[in-house]
Amino acid sequence: MSASDDHKRLQLALEAAGLDLWENDLVAGKVTHPAARTFRELGYEPQEVGDNLAFWLDILHPDDMPSVGAALEAYRAGRADNYRSEFRLRAKTGEWTWYANYGKVMNGAADAGMHRFIGVTFNIDERKRREEELARINQLLSTQNQQLDQMNNHLEKLSTTDPLTGLYNRRAVNEHLHRLVSVEQHPSGLLFVDLDNFKKINDLYGHDVGDILLCQVAQRLQSCIDSSDLIARFGGDEFVLLIRAPEPAGSSLRAHLEALCARILEILAQPYLIGDLQLHSYGSIGVACFPDDGWTVDELTKRADIALYRAKHKGRNLSCFFQYSMETELRYQDSMETELRAALKTRQLELLYQLQVDRHLRPIGAEALLRWHHPTRGLLNPMEFLPEAVNTGLVHDIDKLVLDTACATLGKWLHDPALKDMRLSVNITARSFEDPAFVQTILRLLDKYKLPPGKLYLELTEHIKPQSLPKAARVINQLRARGVRFALDDFGTGYASLEALKHLRFDQIKINSxxxxxxxxxxVSQAIVAGVMTIANAMGIEVLAEAVERHEQLQRLTQHGIQRYQGFLFGKALPGSVIEAAIRNSDSEQLPP
Structure with a gap:
């Protein structure tokens, strides 16, 4: 087989493989065998190509020349086993097509230099297009990932930042606090700061002014803490500070927190300037310390909140550190509320009745006294549970029960000849007296039990605040018009009683025990009693002395002109059926002289 036949066979094999054979003489700069197929693909005729390397260089993409030259230089210098390069060639239409070259010097023994540079060219345009598309897609994905990261960072910031003040929010505080107690375990203080009169400012001037005030509060709080500390807004007008113990470790955390609380209260109490407004607000602070007051996030936040509750209960512009007795007290209050609710449902609350007598010691009425038959603690008087009833709001339900029971008793007495002239006094808390529905409640009971005028006496058991006197006067006047009588209890214990007597119409004064x-x-007591009688006589108000227990007291009170009495000397508080039976079976001579 001749060399010509071998060459043809090689040419066929290369064409079948999509390869285009070429040979160049690099020393002479001549093309000894052009890559004919490649040039045909590009639209060039053989005569256009010629036998000079200059044509190939002319249609080579300028940007690819450095890489082609570098590949050739690497091969000539022995740094590569063969010549390999990828490049773009310009078609006759002006479009660019990607090709790859693989080549090698095939010198004979007599050859010197790179005379016979033989290789193949093949079209890689489709692959490069795919690579470019993939690179474009990867770039797009990379851009989208960057945007997604930015969005995630923004969302993360939103999820941990209060949008109004720019401070951290509840979630961020919990995360920092969790890391502090579980990882760092560095002694720290958790401060809950609450504005005392923010709701009033919001109601009077609107939420826009309230929001500006909150931002100013945030700025003031930030000015009080170190860079290592954390401040957040939990929501509303409640802020939280996480304060690390000062260095060195031996420094007192409590002393540091006490000084910080004083500084915060002072700066929060300074006037706030919002436009033309000058507003005043104050703060209350509750403090819990790690690890003394708890080892978990829940324990610390709960106890800082308990301390804040105590600070607000004591008055405004105060700070309070958590004590375990506070938690015990709250548990007691919660238990008391639960038991009170059960007592209302199961009728554990009962009215007892203590007689009131005239100067002849004849029964003229009674005072209804509330008692609680507690299942484990026995009989409780109101002082042992009424404060908790007021705090929990159950006092309204209790007052309704007391009033309904008392009026039902009066209604029953009206049909008993021995009891029909009796009147009944009922204690009313200031909280219920200020209830907008109070008047309607009483009027409904008067109608329900068909009570005539002068039978029901309502005793105000707490001092009425001066600012509440106009409203109290309207309530009293409305009910007096329907025959309800009013007694001023505990008279003589303060100026407030005289102020109430000046502005309100009372039918009876009860001298304090x-x-x-x-x-x-x-x-001195005798002079006070005499003075009370002088005031009462001048105003046409009857006087009743309560807590009379001895004959000597009765005698002295009688000498001062008092004609109505109540106390153990005439009988202790008894169930209704017992006191009713005693009145039916008694007469004035059988009562104590």
């Missing part, structure tokens, strides 16, 4: 107790031997 503090003056009755030693009236037999104490000249």
């Amino acid at each position: 503090a003056f009755v107790d030693d009236v037999a031997e104490n000249a």
Whole structure:
């Protein structure tokens, strides 16, 4: 087989493989065998190509020349086993097509230099297009990932930042606090800061002013803490500070927190300037310390909140550190509320009745006294549970029960000849007296039990605040018009009683037990009783002395002109059926002289 036949066979094999054979003489700069197929693909005729390397260089993409030259230089210098390069050639239409070259010097023994440079060219345009498309897609994905990262960072910031003040929010505080107690375990203080009169400012001036005030509060709080500390807004007007113990470790955390609380309260109490407004607000602070007050996030936040509750209960512009007795007290209050609710449902609350007598010691009425038959603690008087009833709001339900029971008793007495002239006094808390539905509640009961005028006496058991006097006057006047009578209880214990007597219409004054107790031997108490009688006589108001327990007291009170009495000397508080039976079976001679 001839060399010509071998060459043809090789040419066929290369064409079948999509390869285009070429040979160049690099020394002479001549093309000894052009890559004919490649040039045909590009639209060039053989005569256009010629036998000079200059044509190939002319249609080579300028940007690819450096890489082609570098590949050739690497091969000539022996750094590569063969010549390999990828490049773009310009078609006759002006479009660019990607090709690859693989080549090698095939010198004979007599050859010197790179005379016979033989290789193949093949079309890689489709692959390069795919690579470019893939690179474009990867670039697009990379851009999208960057945007997604930015969005995630923004969302993360939103999820941990209060949008109004720019401070951290509840979630961020919990995360930092969790890391502190579980990882760092560095002694720290958790401060809950609450504005005392923010709701009033919001109601008077609107939420826009309230929002500006909150931002100013945030700025003031930030000015009080170190860079290592954290401040957040939990929501509303409640802020939280996480304060690390100062260095060195031996420094007192509590002393540091006490000084910080004083500084915060001072700066929060300074006036706020919002436009033309000058506003005033104050803060309350509750403090819990790690690890003394808890080892978990829940324990610390709960106890800082308990301390804040105590600070607000004590008054405004105060700070309070958590004590375990506070938690015990709250548990007691919660238990008391649960038990009170059960007591209302199961009728554990009962009215007892203590007689009131005239100067002849004849029964003229009674005072209804509330008692709780507690299943484990026995019989409780109101002082042992009524404060908790007020705090929990159950006092309204209790007052309704007391009023309904008392009016039902009065209604029953009206049909008993021995009891029909009796009147009944009922204690009313200031909280219920200020209830907008109070008047309607009383009027409904008067109608329900068909009570005539002068039978029901309502005793105000707490001092009425001066600012509440106009409203109290309207309530009293409305009910007096329907025959309800009013008594001022505990008279003589303060200026507030005289102020109430000046502005409100009372039918009866009850002299406080503090003056009755030693009236037999104490000249000051005697003078006070005499003064009360002078005031009452001038105003046409009857006087009743309560807590009368001894004959000497009764004698001295009688000498001062008092004609109505109540106390153990005439009988203790008894169930309704017992006191009713005693009145039916008694007459004036059988009562104590």
